[in-house]
Amino acid sequence: MASISLNEKIPNNVDLAGDRKLQRALEEWQPNFIDWWMEMGPEGFQQDQIFLRTAVSVEEGGWAHFDYVKMPDYRWGIFLTPNARARTIGFGDQIGTPVWEQVPGDLRKDLRRIIVTQGDTEPASVEQQRLLGKCAPSLYDLRNLFQVNVEEGRHLWAMVYLLHSYFGRDGREEAEEMLVRRSGHRDSPRILETFNKPIDDWLAFFCFTMFTDRDGKYQLAALAESGFDPLARTTQFMLTEEAHHLFVGETGVGRVVERTVELMKAAPSGDVKAVGGIPLDIIQKYLNEWYSSSLDLFGGEDSSNAAIYFATGLKGRYKESSSSKITDHVALEGCYTLQIPNGDGGFTNQEIPLRRAMNLVLRDSYVDDCYRALERWNGVLEKAGLSQRLYLPSDRFNRRMGSCANLPIAPDGAMMRPEAYAGRIASWLPTPDDLAYVRSCMVSVTEPGKFAGWIAPPRKGIDGKPIDFQYVQFH
């Protein structure tokens, strides 16, 4: 692609027109991205007109330009939040010194690893969700799915921009690799395990956007504090888009709960399945599954990498620079008390230096956020006068990372005997039958304003449009 048309195709505020290095890198990468999108992007909808939001500039409102577009023609752009003033590093050992406009050579590997790990999740989620469009419960939801997909695509672009601009040849190779790995592929899987399991029903999609994308939000927020200014400004801009994905997840789960409550009240026998709904206990199992696997994404509770990232100014805490609650930005003093299994069926307290607990500090902010959403869903149950409540399992339950990894621990956090645990697990995590049932509910609804029977309509439409708007125009 000639550089002129490249610049037209790619909305940006990074002076792509004047950056030969970036042009050259993108000239090679962009066609491969489109090939990847056609192969691994949403299957069966590439020729349809979707009512999508596109970021065309960083001006007020420019990041949310709505119009019909065919997904392969989507204008994936490159945007950094404009820097208002000269920033200084806000935490760690180099606090107060000017932020870096270039990658410091000694931090190159760490930064590359952070960016590649983050970037890899973006195409991974598109791959995981590529078949979901075929059983969307409404045009509204179908459009939201594609919005999430194209923006995950743009987030890949954002990370690739950093790799291309700041990491030389290694960066270009890493960017290429992002298009080579495949979610769930045996030989060339995505980096993080959570991103290798397929998402083939919409409740899983909502849980993914609720819990897993929310991890992404906190990772991006921590990187938005980074001393590497281009990374900080890129991730800040990504966060504005990410908010919509979380909205899709939180309201999606909420709408399923709402519909289930309606059906429960309408069917006093309590057999929601009989009327095509998703029973509360299955919803609870999904929450257990997705919440616990998303906690794993924060990494080990006691982490020397986390300490290094904080010390070197690469990755801060949530709202490190804006929260009045955080006053000590050096964090060399203070401890974090962990509860770790004592091998005797119980747990003991262990103090670790605060810097080594930074994964956990970030996770705590995330957990608070998840509980806020949980309260909303339970509000629906309460308002309906039902006594049942949903819960979030203990952070020790069903873990594959950290001190509680692979231990027989119940959702309430109690250590169990392995046999007892094995006997109960089917009541806590989705069984093959549960998954098959949810899948059986997934039917495609394409009439504007209509919704599948297992989910309630949203409160309002997108961009001020009515709920029965033609969000997708099939070709």
Add this chain to the structure above:
Amino acid sequence: MADITDSIPIPASFETHPDRYVHLRIEVAGAVATIRLDVKEDHGLRPGYALKLNSYDLGVDIELADAVQRLRFEHPEVGCVVITSATDGVFCAGANIFMLGSSSHAFKVNFCKYTNETRFSIEDATANSGQIYLAALNGVASGGGYELPLACQEIYLIDDKRSAVALPEVPYLGVLPGTGGITRVTDKRRIRRDRSDVFLTLAEGIKGKRAVEWGLVDGVFPTSRFHAGVADRAATLAAGGHPERNGVTLGPLTVEASRDRLHYPYVDVTFDHAARVATLTVTVPDDAADVPADPSTLGDRFFPLACFRQFEDALLRLRFHFPEIGLVMVETRGNKTAAEAIDGLLATRQDHWFVRETTHFIKRTLKRYDVTSKSFFAVVRPESCFVGTFAELLLGADRGYMQDVAGASVTLTAMNDGFYPMNNGLTRTASRFLSDEEHARTIAATRAPFEPAQAADAGLVTFAFDELDWDDELRLAIEERSSLSPDALSGMEHNVRAAGPETMESKVFGRLSAWQNWIFQRPNAVGARGALTLYGQPLQPQFDYRRC
């Protein structure tokens, strides 16, 4: 321990001249030269120790290195060099222990490295210049005082019932001999391992007939016949010397030295102290190859000799004066045609002693480059002159970065194919391509310039980056390197550079960089009750007896 040596540049210079020698006397009588150790106790390089019993510090060794070098260039007619002491009864007590005890670790290591290089230069003169070294031990030769004779081809000991040869480092000091003593006992003099074991733990050493019987010396003479016996043997070894060779004068170097720059006519070093990076640039002038039929008439103005004398001085100053500089970017500039021409002359005029001497000197200086504990990144640009002899600077660097643009090239000449062996005995190309001898031979035989892509494919450079990537990649490489542990890098680089077969030389430097460094740092040597710390004091050392 106060780090005296890191704050003051010691020594101020690595140059000296027989007219200014403090500790040595050098006499040339026909085909035989004599170097007499006459170390002045109160003329150490810095205060705080007395150079008793002909013990030496770096100042003494600089004179010794100078003497060996000047005998080769200024007195090439000499066929045998006798090293002896000006004081009967005392040959040499080795490196001064109080000097070592009050030096920083870095200084000790660099001191040992330098003294080793001096001893290898003695062996190189014996092997390649027809100047055979003979040690005439007219008194006790202990520690470094015996390691110096070990570097000579023959050793004669006075049989006065008192004088012995000894390596008492283990029993006295809790360290190891630092200038190749053990390696030369086992590998050069090939002394049986159990006898070596006994000798190395015997503080008072071995004298007389047993020293001969064990092979520690080549002969003994009673006091009455010592001087005559040595003189006879020296005359025999000299075999009339080399009267056809006319020496040249090695004049003083021209150097402007400051904290921020070392500037010589052909070598320039600039420093970025904040980044701990230096840039060393060697320039080949247009007239480098304007050489008369007898190159020796140019004397020290002969370009390759002049250039590498400057390069050597710069390396030594980098080691001793700039310990905080961790990375040296190695650049070349100048006339590629002239560089090829000068190599043509070096390769075809090996029949001339002066050309040979110059070649061997370049070889030794490149070996100094190999064992200098700094990271070296060579940088190849269109304006560079990595041709032949100067391509050794690229081949000897830890990495080579090449600009992938027209005009940048690397050219090998006959000089890269055997004239400059590393201390493993191999050329830098053979050593570089250990896995593929065929490839090494093909590359070494290629005379056409290697363009960037070819140079990268051939493995002559590590990376070739085009202009869009160049600045970033170079900057990142520099910053990344500078952030790593200097100790780990010194060890890693030495391991990587010393790939391939072992020689006595590679063993000495390898062991120096590993075992010796380690033992020198252990509390059993330098702790409060360590043997080196307490040497000469009333307290006895206390060891932590757990073996590592």
